[in-house]
Amino acid sequence: MIGFRRVRFLSREVELALTGMAAELKDLRSTMKLMAEQMGKLVALGGQQIEAIAGLAPALLTID
Numbered sequence: 001m002i003g004f005r006r007v008r009f010l011s012r013e014v015e016l017a018l019t020g021m022a023a024e025l026k027d028l029r030s031t032m033k034l035m036a037e038q039m040g041k042l043v044a045l046g047g048q049q050i051e052a053i054a055g056l057a058p059a060l061l062t063i064d
Helices: 002-063
Strands: none
Touching: none
């Protein structure tokens, strides 16, 4: 009977650990999703900067 209680206690510890891990993974997923959205915005802004610089080049060449 003592062995059974011990296994039951360990099972509860494992259950709590797994529940905690699941919550942390859920938070990590949300964080990664937010980071992906932010990276998408940065890439779009970088593309706009490249287009703006590319548009300036012909104007600078005609100044001479």
